[in-house]
Amino acid sequence: METVVSGIRPTGNLHLGNYFGALQNFVKMQNEHRCFFFIADYHSLTTHPTPADLHGNVRNVLVEYLACGLDPEKATLYVQSDLPETAELYLFLNMNAYLGELERCTSFKDKARTQPNNVNAGLLTYPTLMAADILLHRASKVPVGKDQEQHLEMTRTFANRFNRLYKVDYFPEPIAFNFGEDLIKVPGLDGCLKMSKSENENSCIFLADTPEAIRKKIMKATTDAGPTEPNQPKPQAIENIFGLMKIVSQPATLLHFQELYNACQIRYGDMKKQLAEDMVAYISPFSEKISALSSDYDYLRKVAKLGAEKAHESAAKTMREIREIIGFKAF
Ligand code: ADP
Ligand code: TRP
Numbered sequence: 631m632e633t634v635v636s637g638i639r640p641t642g643n644l645h646l647g648n649y650f651g652a653l654q655n656f657v658k659m660q661n662e663h664r665c666f667f668f669i670a671d672y673h674s675l676t677t678h679p680t681p682a683d684l685h686g687n688v689r690n691v692l693v694e695y696l697a698c699g700l701d702p703e704k705a706t707l708y709v710q711s712d713l714p715e716t717a718e719l720y721l722f723l724n725m726n727a728y729l730g731e732l733e734r735c736t737s738f739k740d741k742a743r744t745q746p747n748n749v750n751a752g753l754l755t756y757p758t759l760m761a762a763d764i765l766l767h768r769a770s771k772v773p774v775g776k777d778q779e780q781h782l783e784m785t786r787t788f789a790n791r792f793n794r795l796y797k798v799d800y801f802p803e804p805i806a807f808n809f810g811e812d813l814i815k816v817p818g819l820d821g822c823l824k825m826s827k828s829e830n831e832n833s834c835i836f837l838a839d840t841p842e843a844i845r846k847k848i849m850k851a852t853t854d855a856g857p858t859e860p861n862q863p864k865p866q867a868i869e870n871i872f873g874l875m876k877i878v879s880q881p882a883t884l885l886h887f888q889e890l891y892n893a894c895q896i897r898y899g900d901m902k903k904q905l906a907e908d909m910v911a912y913i914s915p916f917s918e919k920i921s922a923l924s925s926d927y928d929y930l931r932k933v934a935k936l937g938a939e940k941a942h943e944s945a946a947k948t949m950r951e952i953r954e955i956i957g958f959k960a961f
Contacts, residue, residue: 640687647825651775697919708937776813821867
């Protein structure tokens with residue numbers, strides 16, 4: 631049995647990319663491993679949400695975790711800010727994280743470009759906070775999507791550096807995990823490579839979307855006039871429609887549209903109608919559970935309390951040991 635940690639930032643509702651890149655694996659792993667799945671609300675502060683938005687989004691993610699099948703009895707489900715030990719470990723790790731390596735991080739460079747008026751220290755040290763989340767439970771596996779690979783590499787660097795500095799073998803080297811498969815990237819409806827809420831809300835199918843919303847979005851998805859020669863390579867936007875179909879439709883359906891495409895007979899209107907119906911069938915079980923759970927505040931409170939207690943037990947042990955290793959000793 632290995633220790634598993636992962637989290638998602640509460641920035642709104644979760645989408646199909648979050649599900650396939652992360653959540654689906656959380657659900658699969660909870661039966662076999664010691665799992666900690668949290669809601670990364672400290673991380674959200676880099677973009678200065680209002681208190682009401684922050685709380686509402688934490689609640690959305692908790693509801694969606696449960697609706698997707700995470701079981702609070704099997705896995706530890708908690709809210710990051712319920713575990714202030716995270717902040718203490720973040721402080722320790724920051725003492726051995728260097729400006730150059732933090733500045734070179736791709737996600738930092740992207741954010742510095744997209745939010746030039748808010749390049750705060752939290753953004754720069756995002757990878758050390760993420761490393762603190764993982765190392766706090768001494769995890770060895772981290773189910774995340776492809777875009778998080780570099781953060782995992784930095785977590786390994788910080789873990790090894792700590793071990794070397796204090797001449798201990800305390801932290802394991804955590805790896806991004808997807809059951810031996812390549813890390814997944816779900817494509818967007820807007821023709822962009824990745825379905826992403828922070829890049830473009832319109833690229834996303836949300837787990838909470840109603841059937842009407844799904845149909846409308848898919849019918850509006852970017853396409854073109856169609857191929858002009860047989861077996862032509864697909865432009866990105868078309869590749870994406872096929873990519874989404876591969877995820878939610880039957881293999882025979884995908885093959886059918888592939889053949890029409892290769893023969894230059896494809897009608898994207900028909901393909902999108904089919905994709906919309908398959909997507910509705912896929913998403914409906916989630917959206918129904920989400921709407922049933924979202925008003926059950928008593929249950930949500932109970933889940934968060936249980937998770938905070940279990941997570942605290944694990945974190946407190948690690949912090950006691952780390953303080954000792956560093957040399958903070960009681961008199
Ligand atoms: P967004 O890009 O929408 O802001 P996040 O960065 O909050 O999404 O991602 C949360 C988790 O979901 C991460 O583990 C990330 O790797 C995964 N993820 C997000 N979008 C995708 C996608 N399109 N395909 C695969 N995984 C994804
Ligand atoms: N950085 C992750 C994201 O944007 C969220 C996250 C924060 C995380 N801490 C983590 C993921 C620890 C895995 C482990 O999606």
